[in-house]
Amino acid sequence: xxxxxxxxxxxxxxLRLTAPRQLVLESVYRLRHATPDQIHADVSERAAGVNIxxxxxxxxxxxxxxxxxxxxxxxxxxxxxPLGEHQHAHLVCRGCGDVQELPPPMLEGLAEDLRTxxxxxxxxxxxxxxxxxxSCGSKEE
Amino acid sequence: xxxxxxxxxxxxxxLRLTAPRQLVLESVYRLRHATPDQIHADVSERAAGVNIxxxxxxxxxxxxxxxxxxxxxxxxxxxxxPLGEHQHAHLVCRGCGDVQELPPPMLEGLAEDLRTxxxxxxxxxxxxxxxxxxSCGSKEE
DNA sequence: GTCAGTGCAAATTCTTTGCACGTGT
DNA sequence: ACACGTGCAAAGAATTTGCACTGAC
Numbered sequence: 001x002x003x004x005x006x007x008x009x010x011x012x013x014x015l016r017l018t019a020p021r022q023l024v025l026e027s028v029y030r031l032r033h034a035t036p037d038q039i040h041a042d043v044s045e046r047a048a049g050v051n052i053x054x055x056x057x058x059x060x061x062x063x064x065x066x067x068x069x070x071x072x073x074x075x076x077x078x079x080x081x082p083l084g085e086h087q088h089a090h091l092v093c094r095g096c097g098d099v100q101e102l103p104p105p106m107l108e109g110l111a112e113d114l115r116t117x118x119x120x121x122x123x124x125x126x127x128x129x130x131x132x133x134x135s136c137g138s139k140e141e
Numbered sequence: 142x143x144x145x146x147x148x149x150x151x152x153x154x155x156l157r158l159t160a161p162r163q164l165v166l167e168s169v170y171r172l173r174h175a176t177p178d179q180i181h182a183d184v185s186e187r188a189a190g191v192n193i194x195x196x197x198x199x200x201x202x203x204x205x206x207x208x209x210x211x212x213x214x215x216x217x218x219x220x221x222x223p224l225g226e227h228q229h230a231h232l233v234c235r236g237c238g239d240v241q242e243l244p245p246p247m248l249e250g251l252a253e254d255l256r257t258x259x260x261x262x263x264x265x266x267x268x269x270x271x272x273x274x275x276s277c278g279s280k281e282e
Numbered sequence: 283g284t285c286a287g288t289g290c291a292a293a294t295t296c297t298t299t300g301c302a303c304g305t306g307t
Numbered sequence: 308a309c310a311c312g313t314g315c316a317a318a319g320a321a322t323t324t325g326c327a328c329t330g331a332c
Binding site: 155156157159161162190191192194195198199 | 311312313314315
Binding site: 072075076077078091093094100106107109110113114118119120121122123126127128129130131132133134135137138 | 213218232234235241250262263264268270272273274276278279
């Protein structure tokens with residue numbers, strides 16, 4: 001998914017298929033919602049010598065190729081995730097930092113409201129909702 | 142609003158009322174959704190010599206005093222806004238960067254859903270919704 | 283063989299920290 | 308007078324840029 005396409009998408013633009021690019025894409029798929037730093041760490045576990053600079057550049061490229069997107073969760077740190085069949089919004093817990101994925105249907109009503117009342121076209125994939133998750137909520141009490 | 146309270150809130154904690162603190166709070170009220178940098182610029186227009194460091198420290202303090210909050214809009218830059226009677230979510234346009242305020246009632250349905258289905262307590266004030274606003278949408282066509 | 287891609291180091295940008303001086307109470 | 312606040316300079320963290328070498332095609 002988007003994954004096997006890498007070579008094809010690159011070729012169609014006259015770009016090259018390289019190890020760092022495959023590794024970074026793989027890590028984005030594996031980690032889900034990871035920061036550039038976390039992705040770099042994950043890549044480094046499987047192949048030494050890939051520079052953090054390259055990770056930044058590759059993420060930018062993959063985003064341009066529509067293979068990944070990013071959203072700003074938690075403390076402004078951008079987190080990247082695969083852009084596939086399953087668009088999703090993010091539910092971020094302020095207590096434990098956990099990120100849950102939220103299926104689009106739950107936002108359809110709101111999206112529709114915004115479209116009709118303001119002409120605003122909501123980008124569901126970038127939505128980040130902050131709050132306190134169930135388990136942290138009960139601990140607090 | 143929270144504004145005249147500054148002196149009182151500070152005093153009740155044994156903290157001091159100073160020019161930079163008044164100026165920063167004023168700018169947050171005036172600018173709505175401004176970054177530390179923008180606030181610093183605004184403050185500097187009215188009084189020279191206030192250091193950006195002080196702006197950061199003051200914002201942190203005002204947040205602790207519950208007079209302002211921040212949310213992460215657009216490119217990870219934190220934007221501060223007054224914390225008053227009117228809680229609100231944010232609607233951020235990817236085209237023009239404009240930030241609209243969204244009254245809480247529009248999110249009540251969603252908040253209720255999340256609470257019942259997942260026990261997730263949504264923090265409406267921190268919600269940032271990205272997308273394309275009406276005027277940018279029509280320009281695109 | 284070419285030129286895109288990469289590593290490395292340095293430059294930027296944003297934010298935080300340490301410290302001595304100034305000032306509100 | 309006391310200790311909180313501030314400015315200034317320097318330290319950190321995150322990200323970007325310049326450049327020469329390497330390697331995919």
